Amino acid sequence: MNLNEIDIHKELKKYFGFNQFKGLQEQVIKSIITQNNTFVIMPTGGGKSLCYQLPALIQEGTAIVVSPLIALMKNQVDAIRSLSSENGIAHVLNSSLTKTEINQVKKDITSGITKLLYVAPESLTKEEYVEFLQNVKISFVAIDEAHCISEWGHDFRPEYRNLKAIIKLIGDVPVIGLTATATPKVQEDILKNLDMSDATTFKASFNRPNLFYEVRTKTKNIESDIIRFIKQHKGKSGIIYCLSRKKVEEIAGVLQVNGISAVPYHAGLDAKTRAKHQDMFLMEDVDVVVATIAFGMGIDKPDVRFVIHHDIPKSLESYYQETGRGGRDGGEGHCLAYYSYKDVEKLEKFMSGKPVAEQEIGFALLQEVVAYAETSMSRRKFLLHYFGEEFDSETGDGADMDDNVRNPKTKVEAQDQVKL
Numbered sequence: 579m580n581l582n583e584i585d586i587h588k589e590l591k592k593y594f595g596f597n598q599f600k601g602l603q604e605q606v607i608k609s610i611i612t613q614n615n616t617f618v619i620m621p622t623g624g625g626k627s628l629c630y631q632l633p634a635l636i637q638e639g640t641a642i643v644v645s646p647l648i649a650l651m652k653n654q655v656d657a658i659r660s661l662s663s664e665n666g667i668a669h670v671l672n673s674s675l676t677k678t679e680i681n682q683v684k685k686d687i688t689s690g691i692t693k694l695l696y697v698a699p700e701s702l703t704k705e706e707y708v709e710f711l712q713n714v715k716i717s718f719v720a721i722d723e724a725h726c727i728s729e730w731g732h733d734f735r736p737e738y739r740n741l742k743a744i745i746k747l748i749g750d751v752p753v754i755g756l757t758a759t760a761t762p763k764v765q766e767d768i769l770k771n772l773d774m775s776d777a778t779t780f781k782a783s784f785n786r787p788n789l790f791y792e793v794r795t796k797t798k799n800i801e802s803d804i805i806r807f808i809k810q811h812k813g814k815s816g817i818i819y820c821l822s823r824k825k826v827e828e829i830a831g832v833l834q835v836n837g838i839s840a841v842p843y844h845a846g847l848d849a850k851t852r853a854k855h856q857d858m859f860l861m862e863d864v865d866v867v868v869a870t871i872a873f874g875m876g877i878d879k880p881d882v883r884f885v886i887h888h889d890i891p892k893s894l895e896s897y898y899q900e901t902g903r904g905g906r907d908g909g910e911g912h913c914l915a916y917y918s919y920k921d922v923e924k925l926e927k928f929m930s931g932k933p934v935a936e937q938e939i940g941f942a943l944l945q946e947v948v949a950y951a952e953t954s955m956s957r958r959k960f961l962l963h964y965f966g967e968e969f970d971s972e973t974g975d976g977a978d979m980d981d982n983v984r985n986p987k988t989k990v991e992a993q994d995q996v997k998l
């Protein structure tokens with residue numbers, strides 16, 4: 579498509595009602611409509627969906643969007659349909675469809691109505707679908723949550739590994755990879771596995787200047803410490819992450835007994851209870867959710883004022899994602915992690931039952947968490963460096979927003995040596 583022929587600002591307004599592009603969206607969209615393989619790395623909430631939705635809507639043919647979660651696909655399809663009078667403008671292709679529904683999808687694609695076709699990676703491998711897609715006009719293939727391709731990411735999906743081979747079968751179309759995982763290792767894996775070293779890469783900054791990072795040593799007084807912290811943030815919304823369901827229940831109970839409105843959330847609760855507790859948090863009927871990592875995917879509460887890690891996370895990537903749920907509105911977001919080496923050993927023991935290759939990756943990721951917890955340098959600089967980003971800890975945005983910078987540590991080891 580010739581860029582000169584279209585006014586993408588006008589199209590943005592027409593379809594989405596927005597007056598401006600956010601961050602790198604405009605550059606990304608131009609790259610896609612000029613048929614480049616494109617790689618987009620933007621933090622969660624950065625507006626990645628629009629980067630492929632808008633080009634799909636204005637180009638000829640159907641864009642295939644690969645996404646790992648059926649619920650996410652459904653949401654997006656509903657959102658796109660609400661922008662248009664044409665129901666067939668977006669479809670999902672998955673195993674739950676009836677024969678009649680599949681035929682309707684195929685009809686809409688063939689007639690050119692369907693601009694976006696969402697598919698789960700395992701559906702895309704079906705011979706019947708591949709054959710069909712080979713014979714229709716495909717504008718491009720977008721691979722959302724592209725980190726699922728890498729074992730170094732936080733959500734490895736083996737089916738993602740087959741995507742490139744299938745795309746090749748479908749035809750010679752541009753490929754767009756999108757992710758919020760910024761580690762250089764994962765990025766390398768994505769480019770390699772999708773065979774797109776030629777891709778134009780767009781990477782937004784991962785700095786969250788309004789988040790305050792703090793690590794405290796975990797002692798047996800952790801519960802009273804957490805209670806004190808929450809009482810200092812009276813009436814504010816917060817999330818407490820724990821490693822196990824048992825700990826979630828225990829802490830939620832302790833908080834309730836101490837007059838803090840808190841509910842538990844973990845995969846062991848039935849779906850109805852989980853939905854209820856999530857809604858209570860979103861509607862502010864309750865201040866605090868105590869949760870395992872099962873909580874948070876797609877949670878868009880703008881005013882979460884603190885995120886506490888009762889136990890250390892298994893990687894810095896997870897830590898960044900989980901703390902990233904704080905301060906979405908740009909206001910205060912205090913990220914407090916409790917650290918003890920015993921927890922590290924516990925996590926290592928968990929992993930020892932896994933295949934050797936997985937263990938090695940797990941240990942390496944965990945060592946980075948240890949280094950983060952033990953560092954005396956700017957935590958923001960440390961985190962951003964992990965994501966391959968240079969941060970100036972003197973002048974950068976949010977430079978003083980961590981415990982190490984506010985209260986520089988005295989070198990404990992050095993003092994001990996002097997004493998000897």
Ligand code: ADP
Binds near residue numbers: 597599623
């Ligand atoms: P990501 O996939 O990067 O996490 P989303 O695509 O879900 O982010 O978008 C996050 C939010 O940003 C959505 O609510 C979306 O409507 C909004 N958004 C995206 N682009 C724009 C824009 N140009 N102007 C205003 N809001 C936008």
Ligand code: MG
Binds near residue numbers: 626627722
């Ligand atoms: Mg997204």
